[in-house]
Amino acid sequence: MxxxxxxxxxxxxxxxxxxxxxxxxxxxxxxxxxxxxxxxxxxxxxxxxxxxxxxxxxxxxxxxxxxxxxxxxxxxxxxxxxxxxxxxxxxxxxxxxxxxxxxxxxxxxxxxxxxxxxxxxxxxxxxxxxxxxxxxxxxxxxxxxxxxxxxxxxxxxxxxxxxxxxxxxxxxxxxxxxxxxxxxxxxxxxxxxxxxxxxxxxxxxLGLCEGVHDSGRNVPVITLKKTFMKKGEGHLSKDWSNFDRLKQGDVIAQFDDGSELICPEDGVFVLPKANVTVGYEFGYLGQAVGE
Ligand SMILES: [Zn+2]
Known part of the structure; x- marks a missing residue:
């Protein structure tokens, strides 16, 4: 090549x-x-x-x-x-x-x-x-x-x-x-x-060009705690949106073998992806820093 x-x-x-x-x-x-x-x-x-x-x-x-x-x-x-x-x-x-x-x-x-x-x-x-x-x-x-x-x-x-x-x-x-x-x-x-x-x-x-920016705003900071892996054929349990609230015990996804991916802790769902290949991530469990 x-x-x-x-x-x-x-x-x-x-x-x-x-x-x-x-x-x-x-x-x-x-x-x-x-x-x-x-x-x-x-x-x-x-x-x-x-x-x-x-x-x-x-x-x-x-x-x-x-x-x-x-x-x-x-x-x-x-x-x-x-x-x-x-x-x-x-x-x-x-x-x-x-x-x-x-x-x-x-x-x-x-x-x-x-x-x-x-x-x-x-x-x-x-x-x-x-x-x-x-x-x-x-x-x-x-x-x-x-x-x-x-x-x-x-x-x-x-x-x-x-x-x-x-x-x-x-x-x-x-x-x-x-x-x-x-x-x-x-x-x-x-x-x-x-x-x-x-x-x-x-x-x-950075001062490279003239212009305005939004520095100093209050923006929530989220730490990723866990990857939700698509370990086999299956699908997300619902149509999740980015930063949806999660509770410990929530069903994240269901697999074709009957098993479920359960949320281990409270947090938010970061980057939920419905169409992913087996072996890739459905998304991540995030938690707000300081919460
Ligand atoms: Zn990208």
């Missing part, structure tokens, strides 16, 4: 400042990132927007083949088990990771733009409650801030730790900070508006 290439756009100031990396379409079925990033690139190219300090790198489409086909991925979820590999074993996303890793390694701050299956408000995943990821998430319009991705995977014995390394965790291991911004439902036009505003606001918050 020839080496996969990624199209990137870079805008650099003579004045020192942070290096921001903005990613779209890590998942090929998510359109708001590429569209919003393309609009912002046009603003830079037309001179309507200028960079005051630092550097911003945009990769509008991180999974070009999946994006062209409108599917989440080709061979492997690009946001799982990210690392450089000498032997990519013919797996397209492993080729992409080799192209993507140098960008992730050199960024001070990464904004990775996604959309999701169930409708709802924009929210952010952060690595840590320390540092500036939480404040950036507030600044760019998140209505919820979710942390504890890695821990949620580690609490699931059936999934290896290494699977939890997505863009965000990879950036962290190279000393950067990373925010995954979930803009809304895949097909909702509001997701594009949220994505574009998030880019405008992070550029303003």
């Amino acid at each position: 020839p080496h996969a290439q990624l199209e990137s756009f870079e805008f650099v100031s003579d004045v020192d400042g942070p290096h921001l990396l903005v990613l779209g379409a890590i998942h090929g079925d998510e359109h708001c990132g590429p569209q919003a990033i393309t609009q912002i690139i046009k603003e830079f190219e037309s001179g309507q927007r200028t960079i005051k300090k630092g550097k911003v790198t945009f990769i509008p489409v991180c999974n070009p083949r999946a994006y062209a086909q409108g599917v989440r991925f080709i061979d492997h979820n690009l946001n799982r088990n990210i690392k450089r590999r000498e032997d990519t074993r013919g797996i397209y996303e492993y080729e992409l990771m080799n192209a993507l890793c140098p960008y992730l390694e050199s960024a001070d701050i990464m904004l990775d733009i996604h959309s999701y299956q169930v409708g709802g408000k924009p929210f952010a995943f952060v690595n840590s409650l320390e540092g500036q990821e939480v404040e950036i998430s507030r600044a760019i319009g998140a209505e919820y801030i979710v942390t504890g991705n890695v821990e949620a995977y580690r609490n699931t014995r059936s999934v290896e730790d290494k699977m939890s390394v997505g863009t965000q965790e990879y950036v962290l291991t190279f000393g950067g900070e990373g925010i995954i911004f979930e803009c809304g439902q895949h097909e909702d036009p509001k997701s594009l508006i949220n994505a574009k505003q998030a880019i405008e606001k992070i550029l303003a918050f």
Whole structure:
């Protein structure tokens, strides 16, 4: 397989400042990132927007083949088990990771733009409650801030730790900070508006461009406690919405073998997904920090 290439756009100031990396379409079925990033690139190219300090790198489409086909991925979820590999074993996303890793390694701050299956408000995943990821998430319009991705995977014995390394965790291991911004439902036009505003606001918050941001708002912080795995054929017990309240003992899902997935503790349902393949997650149990 020839080496996969990624199209990137870079805008650099003579004045020192942070290096921001903005990613779209890590998942090929998510359109708001590429569209919003393309609009912002046009603003830079037309001179309507200028960079005051630092550097911003945009990769509008991180999974070009999946994006062209409108599917989440080709061979492997690009946001799982990210690392450089000498032997990519013919797996397209492993080729992409080799192209993507140098960008992730050199960024001070990464904004990775996604959309999701169930409708709802924009929210952010952060690595840590320390540092500036939480404040950036507030600044760019998140209505919820979710942390504890890695821990949620580690609490699931059936999934290896290494699977939890997505863009965000990879950036962290190279000393950067990373925010995954979930803009809304895949097909909702509001997701594009949220994505574009998030880019405008992070550029303003970091001082890379003129503009306003929403820093200082009070936003609930949710920690992920457990992954709800689809261990066999089955379905969610109802049409769950994102951040629905959960009670200990609630039936999350029913499997075809007659067994049930029971909620172990009170909390909220983060990112419920009805249409998932066996071996992947139905979603996560989250709990509000400080509750
Ligand atoms: Zn995604």
